[in-house]
Amino acid sequence: MARGLIPRYWATCSSCQSPLCKEDFPKPPDLHVNIEFRDMLELFKKQSHTVNVKSSRPREGEVEVLCSLCDGTRHKADKSCLICLASYCKNHLKPHSSVQALRWHKLINPMQTLEDRLCKIHNKILEFFCKTDQSCVCALRLKNHLGMHEVVSLEDRLKDRKTKLSHAKTEVKRNLNEKRLLVQNSITQCHGELQRSKVETGKALDALVALIVTKKMTLIELLEGKQRAAEQQAKTFIRQLQLEITEDTQRYTELEELSKTSSKTSHPCPSL
Numbered sequence: 001m002a003r004g005l006i007p008r009y010w011a012t013c014s015s016c017q018s019p020l021c022k023e024d025f026p027k028p029p030d031l032h033v034n035i036e037f038r039d040m041l042e043l044f045k046k047q048s049h050t051v052n053v054k055s056s057r058p059r060e061g062e063v064e065v066l067c068s069l070c071d072g073t074r075h076k077a078d079k080s081c082l083i084c085l086a087s088y089c090k091n092h093l094k095p096h097s098s099v100q101a102l103r104w105h106k107l108i109n110p111m112q113t114l115e116d117r118l119c120k121i122h123n124k125i126l127e128f129f130c131k132t133d134q135s136c137v138c139a140l141r142l143k144n145h146l147g148m149h150e151v152v153s154l155e156d157r158l159k160d161r162k163t164k165l166s167h168a169k170t171e172v173k174r175n176l177n178e179k180r181l182l183v184q185n186s187i188t189q190c191h192g193e194l195q196r197s198k199v200e201t202g203k204a205l206d207a208l209v210a211l212i213v214t215k216k217m218t219l220i221e222l223l224e225g226k227q228r229a230a231e232q233q234a235k236t237f238i239r240q241l242q243l244e245i246t247e248d249t250q251r252y253t254e255l256e257e258l259s260k261t262s263s264k265t266s267h268p269c270p271s272l
């Protein structure tokens with residue numbers, strides 16, 4: 001824990017107690033740098049310049065956690081320590097397996113916000129999950145509430161949650177596939193119905209056109225029949241008129257001749 005955080009931690013507590021070893025002090029002691037630990041960190045930093053450690057690219061959607069001790073080019077962290085509240089690459093992680101004082105430290109997969117894995121009240125690692133409160137708890141809080149709440153280890157909770165998330169993803173994926181198939185089937189069905197409607201509409205229009213053509217021909221034949229009858233009637237009427245005109249003309253000629261004869265003889269005209 002950083003030196004600046006310890007005074008703020010003591011300001012929230014009723015007693016002066018070490019956040020890690022829980023040692024009580026009658027008054028706030030003078031804080032000083034742990035020279036041995038500092039020298040060890042400096043040694044780690046010097047080693048990082050001589051050892052070529054390549055960090056792999058993060059996967060899509062994965063947040064890359066960098067080593068807290070790398071100087072210059074920072075390499076990808078391999079583990080995070082909940083006691084040191086730091087993340088280490090493979091090279092800087094070696095002392096946690098070789099130095100006896102560091103072997104008891106709790107190592108987890110790399111995390112960016114390590115403080116989130118510590119209890120805000122007891123400053124202990126959150127190792128358990130309380131199903132009753134639906135929250136993570138430390139061992140000290142679990143001891144105080146022993147038998148009152150249903151608690152499981154945080155690892156089991158995470159495994160259970162991952163399993164549920166995996167099942168949920170599978171279910172969502174299955175639903176998406178079903179909906180995509182339903183959409184595709186609907187599109188295919190609509191396309192088929194549209195094609196059938198086009199064919200049926202074309203047939204109906206063709207039948208309507210054929211009916212109109214038939215009606216047109218029938219009407220034309222009817223009109224042509226009427227026209228022929230009218231022409232025949234007109235011809236008969238004209239012939240009758242021509243006969244009457246011929247008769248009237250002949251009678252007129254006869255009357256003209258009679259008129260001329262009467263004028264020469266001075267005899268009265270015969271009665272007409």
